[in-house]
Amino acid sequence: MQIKDTVICLRAVNYSETSQVVTLFTRDSGKVGAMAKGSRRAKSSFDGPIELFSFGDVVFTVKDSGGQLAILTEFGQQPRFRMLSQNLGALNAALFAAELTEKFLEDHDPHPPLFDKLIKFLEMVQETKEDSQILAWLILYQIRLLEETGVGLMLDACVNCSSPINQNSVGTAHPTYFSSRENGLLCSGCEMAFPEKRAIDSTLIDILNSPAKLPKTDMKQLKQIEQLLIYHFTELLHKPPRMAKYFKK
Ligand SMILES: [Zn+2]
Incomplete structure (x- = not known):
């Protein structure tokens, strides 16, 4: 079955000299693992090697039996998140969001609203210089991720x-x-x-119950909320997320 979709890449691993295995968050099919044959060649139908946060329209085929890697045949990459690499704080927040999204989503389980929220989150953080605002956006996305995957607080x-x-x-x-x-x-x-x-703390409960307050929350409280969320993610995943160490204190 051939599928067209819009995707963001959550993980890309080199496979052989010329290919990659990628984990894509597709808007309509959810998380999809795919083989991108020849994606590292100078000329391919993927607009160059696929990287973390590569975004655009794809065509892929899945076996009806499922369970195997999809075969990626086209990837029209758009340079939408190029700015992320220019701000380490924003990049770390984006990497944390990508890691959690990859871990919490099941294969082929669609979450279009979460896809849209991830794109919005990445757009916001790549334009934000202020650390407190970046953390506020990260916390907001983390809360939405928990809600969308059925484990909302x-x-x-x-x-x-x-x-x-x-x-x-x-x-x-x-x-x-x-x-x-x-x-x-x-x-x-x-x-x-x-x-x-x-x-x-009661003030943190109040903020978590009204996430609209996050952008006006001070850094000290944002950090306390993030520590609570990291504690929660660590319990849910049975080990600390890889990116958590960049957000400890
Ligand atoms: Zn009680």
Whole structure:
């Protein structure tokens, strides 16, 4: 079956002298692993070697039996994210987003809204110089990624007893906890029964529940939120994401 789609490359590995194996996030088919035969040759139907964040329209074929690499036959690359390499902060955020997207998506499971959000995220960060804004965009994308892949954060009530978490009464005396395995908050009455947890400040819960506040959040709080998300990703993936070390403190 031959498929036309718009893609962004999440991973590219050299294969033999002239070819590559690429992981593509396609808009309508989700994550697709594909062989790009001859993509490293000077003349190919891929507009040059395929790189991370290569973007454009493709044609590929998939076997009806599935399970194998698709065969990429065309890639009309557009230089849409060329600016990313010129700002290390933006590049690291983009690499982190690509890594998480690749890990959280299943093969051939379409997520067009997430595709659009990733493109928007990459466009925003490559035009942003300010570190706090780059981090705010990264956090926003990470929250959307969790939502789109069915593991969105549940931060309005205790996941165990469903009692509402009253943000005004949450203070240092009765800290609220976030449990990654339970994927939500634990009230002071329930937290004792759950060993896997991390204290979370009420102001951070408020921001995570209203992501529109992220662009106006200060760097200190953004970093605290990112540490919480890294903790969550590490639990979900059973090991720290590779790019997490660039966002620790
Ligand atoms: Zn509870």
